[in-house]
Amino acid sequence: MAILIAIIGNKGGTGKTTLSHLLCHGLGLLGYKSACILTDTAREPLSPEGRRYVIADARSAATLERIVTKLRTLDDWVGVLDGGGNRPEIDKRLYGIADLALLPFRESAEDIRTVIRDLEQYPRAYAVPSQWPVSNRWQRQAADKLVAQMMGPYRHRILRPVPALSATKLLLLKQIPAHLPTPLNNAARQFARQMVELLALTEETPETVESDTHEYRIPEEEMPLRYRR
Template sequence: MSHSVYFGGRKGGATKTTTSHLVCLGAILHKQPAAYVLTDPDRRLKEEGRPYSVLDGRDPNDLAKILGAIDAHRNGWWIIDGGGNRPAFDAEMARHVDLVILPFRDSEEDLEAVTRDLHAYPNALAWPCAWPTNDKARQVARGLFEALSLAFPRRVVTSPLFFVNSAKELLDASLDNPSTPTRNAARRAFDIVSDTFDAYAQKGDEARGRAIA
């Protein structure tokens, strides 16, 4: 069975790209096949030394072929990086994937942006990413998290992905030997996404069951 996850949202710098790579690396570390799909035309394709597939979806025709392959192969994890400030593209991608995740950081600006996106994409989930590890900063960030969870019940991933400084190596031209902190963060990222995916699928099955009844 394939699992297609789209990381989107209008806010730039919300860690969509880093988080996408983390999830792919985590899948591989869990011995799950994974492919990272780049769609942002302003980014360069970086595939050297990566243990997961890196696919170029920057051209609409190429992206259409990739989406077709997802449906045909029905295997592994397909992680699609949406880039920022492309609401029309986000809306279109939401129609083609199993799960839309909106990463957001601990700032009022991120909170405002992800709030708008949650309204725009009713089935999307928000995920606190690059979350602070300092106790005082985490206490402040918790207020943002709780406010969003209250406004959008069951649509905020409850396990944050904490900031790891070394994770920036995922965006280097080559990824040959990720550091231990990055590997640990990748495993955690994949675990969270996998659990979220399963819970989301179960909720969808329950909704379909109620509709049939």
């Protein structure tokens, strides 16, 4: 039976669609079969050609039900439900059918206040620092301190930050390039491996692209929680 991951949240502009494609790309790099399932009616489906995952258009309620029903009959598949911002009723539905829910947020107090409310509403969900600063040391420290100050009680439900990479926009092109940058592939693997660990999936199959040497388990002292008070 397939596993379903919903990427939802009331705040718009947090990168839900980007993370959906990044996660599916990373799962593909690790050898998993995955489907990126579009539910946001404000977006158009992308071409599946050249991707390591399939694209499913589930912008209507009836189509979503058919796709989910079909996926549930398949073994060793992961379906990633791409939600949209400010759609609380849709979020509730996607959360109800998913095995795991992710709530992305960016480095602002408004985003953090919204994700806290969502964490309280969705007890099985995890918060994902999205498009997190990596190149500017001071910006990164400020972002991490803000998380530590505002989200201390939720520390065990915050995943490793997904870095801000300009290359992620390549995954949102109608037709993706034949070759994607190594930093993008590495970020996709790291993100996917967190999901593999959370869901206790079996070990990934041998990879066929550049090896990722980064450790994906989160040391206790690692940002953004190293500044917690």
